[in-house]
Structures are given as structure tokens and as C-alpha cells.
Amino acid sequence: MEPEVEIRxxxxxxxxxxxxxxxxxxxxxxxxxxWERALFAHDLTSWIAxxxxxxxCLVAVLDDRVxxxxxxxxxxxxxxxxxxxxxxxxxxxxxxxxxxxxxxIAGRLIDGLLDAARARDIGRVSVSANEDAAPGxxxxxxxxxxxxxxxxxxxxxxx
Numbered sequence: 001m002e003p004e005v006e007i008r009x010x011x012x013x014x015x016x017x018x019x020x021x022x023x024x025x026x027x028x029x030x031x032x033x034x035w036e037r038a039l040f041a042h043d044l045t046s047w048i049a050x051x052x053x054x055x056x057c058l059v060a061v062l063d064d065r066v067x068x069x070x071x072x073x074x075x076x077x078x079x080x081x082x083x084x085x086x087x088x089x090x091x092x093x094x095x096x097x098x099x100x101x102x103x104x105i106a107g108r109l110i111d112g113l114l115d116a117a118r119a120r121d122i123g124r125v126s127v128s129a130n131e132d133a134a135p136g137x138x139x140x141x142x143x144x145x146x147x148x149x150x151x152x153x154x155x156x157x158x159x
Contacts, residue, residue: 003062005100007108010048010057010069015041017066018059025095056116060096060105068096070109072116072125089117091127091137106133110140 010018019041023032032040048055053074060068071093077086091113096105117125126145129137138144 005067005103005105005108006061007058007105007112008061010059012045012049014057014059014061014066015045018057018069019044021066021069021095021097022093024097025093056113058109058112058116060100060109062100067100068094068105068109070094070106070113072113074120074122085121087120087122089113089120089122089125091125094127094133106136107139110136114140 016038019037022044023037023040048057055074056072058070059066070091073090073092075088075090077088079086091110094106094109096109114125125142127137127142
């Protein structure tokens, strides 16, 4: 029988595993030195610690190894009459190591983020997904939004 993958909230001890997954997900242009990887893990931990109420990071762990991750970044929205506290969430960086895909891990991570959103009374959660990932989000209850407008800064290196 295959061991069970545990889904849980990330701790500072998971920083190196999270950094490794982020680097697998978005590889740098050139190989990194060990010190650069350690610095990135430290920076990631610091980013989470700055405002822990605005970030939820879940990890999928198997035999003490981080094999998947998912992030929910929480934003405060402008108040409305009768609704001073309005929150929205953005799902980011859902990633499972390729050799562990097809086991439902990403779905469990997404479900965990949605449970965290419900617990925080977040009224809306969005995600930018590619076509391969979209079915998993649709299964979790996401709906296609009819209109999304996006502005991006010029990436000519001048900023």
C-alpha cells in the first residue's frame, strides 16, 4: 500500500522544500549556487512571516519531503456600506512534483485553500490557470469568469 500524502500548513522548516518547488516551477535562467538557494529559502520564509494573516501556504508532504505546494494570498477590498471587512483571495503557485502528479494531490491542496478561504470569510477567490490546470479548478467549484482585464508593466528592463 502506498503511503498517504499529508496536506498541512507550511512551517518555516518547509522553506527549503518550498524554494525547491518554486525553482522547479519557474526555473532560473542559469543554475544557482547553494548559497543562492539558501538565500531564496530564507527570503521566502521572511515573505510569509511579514503578514501571515494575508498568506496561506499549504504543502503536500510524503516521507518528510515537500512534494507539492499551494498558496492563497488574501487582499482587503474597499469597504461597502454594511460591509467594512471585505476580503478576496488569489490562488497562486499550485505545483506538484511531476513524479507525484495524477494522485489527486493538487485537488487536495486547492480544496485546502478553499477551506482556509471559508474559515476567513473570504467572499471571492480567483486564480489564473492554464488549460491543463483549469479542469482541476472547475472540479473544485471555480467558474470561468466572462471578463478579465489585465495591465502589465512594460518588461523592457527600464523599471
